[in-house]
Amino acid sequence: xxxxxxxxxxxxxxxxxxxxxxxxxxxxxxxxxxxxxxxxxxxxxxxxxxxxxxxxxxxxxxxxxxxxxxxxxxxxxxxxxxxxxxxxxxxxxxxxxxxxxxxxxxxxxxxxxxxxxxxxxxxxxxxxxxxx
Numbered sequence: 001x002x003x004x005x006x007x008x009x010x011x012x013x014x015x016x017x018x019x020x021x022x023x024x025x026x027x028x029x030x031x032x033x034x035x036x037x038x039x040x041x042x043x044x045x046x047x048x049x050x051x052x053x054x055x056x057x058x059x060x061x062x063x064x065x066x067x068x069x070x071x072x073x074x075x076x077x078x079x080x081x082x083x084x085x086x087x088x089x090x091x092x093x094x095x096x097x098x099x100x101x102x103x104x105x106x107x108x109x110x111x112x113x114x115x116x117x118x119x120x121x122x123x124x125x126x127x128x129x130x131x132x
Contacts, residue, residue, distance in 0.1 A: 010130065018124055021073070024076075025080070025113070080115065080117030
């Protein structure tokens with residue numbers, strides 16, 4: 001195996017990771033947009049945050065696959081951590097007056113995609129840094 005092959009393999013791995021992270025972030029964004037549409041828009045503070053989450057997720061997803069810089073990966077990690085953290089708060093102590101008590105299908109889909117964004121985003125950062 002040559003150094004060129006190793007660099008090429010890392011680049012391919014990094015690109016694949018970026019696409020998977022982008023899909024994860026966009027899926028979370030779509031779930032939040034649907035929840036916003038289905039009634040969360042009427043909840044003070046959290047409602048507008050769901051809409052911001054939806055827009056930010058799409059922007060981050062596009063940036064991940066169009067801009068080969070570490071910032072979109074960092075944004076995806078932050079997006080996943082903040083969004084999942086907010087949900088965990090709503091399940092325990094409450095989040096701006098919202099207190100969830102059950103794991104819905106939407107919550108599970110969001111949780112999986114947000115954790116994936118964090119774990120795979122950090123992995124992509126490591127792979128890309130090693131390549132540099």
